[in-house]
Amino acid sequence: MSLSKEELQVVDQHLKDRKVENWDVRYEIVDHMACLIEGLMEEGVGFEDALAEVKKTFTFRYLLKMKNEKQKVLSKYLRRSFVNEFKRKVIDLNFLIKISLLFFVAILLYKYTLVNTLFGMLLLILYSPMFFQIKGMITNYRLYGKSMLMNSVWGQILSLPSMIMFPFYISERFTDKYMVVILILLLCLTPIMLVWNNLLLKEMKKLKEQYFLIYE
Amino acid sequence: MFVVEFETMSNSKLYKGSLATIILKLLSQQDKMYGYEITQKVKGLTKGELNITEGALYPALHKLEADGVLEVEVMRVDNRLRKYYKLTEKGEKETVSKLAELEEYIKNMQVLFNPKFGLE
Numbered sequence: 001m002s003l004s005k006e007e008l009q010v011v012d013q014h015l016k017d018r019k020v021e022n023w024d025v026r027y028e029i030v031d032h033m034a035c036l037i038e039g040l041m042e043e044g045v046g047f048e049d050a051l052a053e054v055k056k057t058f059t060f061r062y063l064l065k066m067k068n069e070k071q072k073v074l075s076k077y078l079r080r081s082f083v084n085e086f087k088r089k090v091i092d093l094n095f096l097i098k099i100s101l102l103f104f105v106a107i108l109l110y111k112y113t114l115v116n117t118l119f120g121m122l123l124l125i126l127y128s129p130m131f132f133q134i135k136g137m138i139t140n141y142r143l144y145g146k147s148m149l150m151n152s153v154w155g156q157i158l159s160l161p162s163m164i165m166f167p168f169y170i171s172e173r174f175t176d177k178y179m180v181v182i183l184i185l186l187l188c189l190t191p192i193m194l195v196w197n198n199l200l201l202k203e204m205k206k207l208k209e210q211y212f213l214i215y216e
Numbered sequence: 217m218f219v220v221e222f223e224t225m226s227n228s229k230l231y232k233g234s235l236a237t238i239i240l241k242l243l244s245q246q247d248k249m250y251g252y253e254i255t256q257k258v259k260g261l262t263k264g265e266l267n268i269t270e271g272a273l274y275p276a277l278h279k280l281e282a283d284g285v286l287e288v289e290v291m292r293v294d295n296r297l298r299k300y301y302k303l304t305e306k307g308e309k310e311t312v313s314k315l316a317e318l319e320e321y322i323k324n325m326q327v328l329f330n331p332k333f334g335l336e
Contacts, residue, residue: 028274031298034296065271069275
C-alpha cells in the first residue's frame with residue numbers, strides 16, 4: 001500500500017510546519033515517515049490515525065535535533081573541504097597567476113591615473129562573474145536550505161571588498177593610511193573567498209546532480 | 217522482550233559506538249539501502265531487540281556520507297524521492313578495518329569477562 005500524492009503532501013507539510021527547510025533532510029524524513037505510515041495502514045489503521053501515531057515520534061524537538069545534527073556534519077565537512085581545497089589551490093598555477101595579477105593590479109591602482117583606471121576596469125571584468133553566481137545560489141536556495149544559502153552569502157560578502165574597493169581606488173577621498181589597510185584586507189580575503197566560492201559551487205552542483213529528479 | 221533503543225536506553229551507549237560499523241556491515245552485504253530499510257533490517261536480524269531510532273540513524277548516515285565512506289543515489293519510488301546509500305571504494309576498505317576492529321574488541325571483552333580466565 002503506497003501513499004497518494006495528496007497524503008504525501010500532508011506529511012511534507014508537517015515537516016515544513018516544523019521548519020525542516022533543507023530538502024536533503026526533508027525528502028529523507030518524508031520517505032521514512034511514509035514507510036512507517038504505510039506499515040501501520042497495512043495493519044488496518046487509517047491514514048489519519050497512522051499519521052497521528054507517526055507524528056508522535058517526529059516532534060518539533062526531535063526534528064530540530066536531526067536538523068542541527070545535519071548542520072553540524074555539513075559545517076564540519078565544508079570546513080574540512082575548504083582546507084583541502086585551499087591546499088590544492090596553493091600549488092595550482094592558474095590560481096597563483098590570478099592572485100598575482102590581482103596583487104599587481106592593486107599595487108598599480110594605489111594612485112589614481114588614467115592607466116590605473118583601465119587596470120581597474122580589468123579588475124572589474126575579472127571579478128564580475130562571481131557576482132552573477134549569487135543569482136544561481138538564491139534560485140537554488142530551497143534545495144540547499146537556509147544554512148547552505150547563508151554559507152554562500154558569507155562567501156559573497158567576503159568577495160564584496162574586491163568590488164567595493166574599486167571606487168575607493170579611484171577616489172581621492174581616502175587617505176593613504178586607510179588605503180593601505182583596505183588594500184591589505186582585500187588582498188588577504190581574496191584567495192580565501194575564491195576558494196570558498198569554488199567549493200560551494202562544487203557542492204551545490206553535486207547536490208543538484210543527486211536531486212536531478214526534482215527538476216524533471 | 218528487552219529492546220535497546222539507541223537514543224533512550226542508558227546501555228545504548230555501548231551500541232551507539234558500533235552504529236557506524238553496523239551500517240557499514242549491512243551495506244557491504246547489500247548493494248544499496250535506504251534509512252527505513254536499515255532500521256527494519258536491524259530489527260529483523262536482532263528479532264526486535266535492537267531498535268535504531270531515526271534520530272541516531274540519519275546523523276550517522278550523514279556523517280559517513282560527509283566522510284566519503286558512503287555515496288548517495290536518489291530515486292523516485294511510490295510518488296516520492298528515496299535516498300539510497302551505498303559504500304564507496306573508501307567505504308569498502310573502512311568496513312574491513314571497522315569489522316576487524318570490532319572483532320578484536322569482542323575478543324578482548326570475552327577474555328576480560330570470561331569467568332574462567334577473566335578479571336575474576
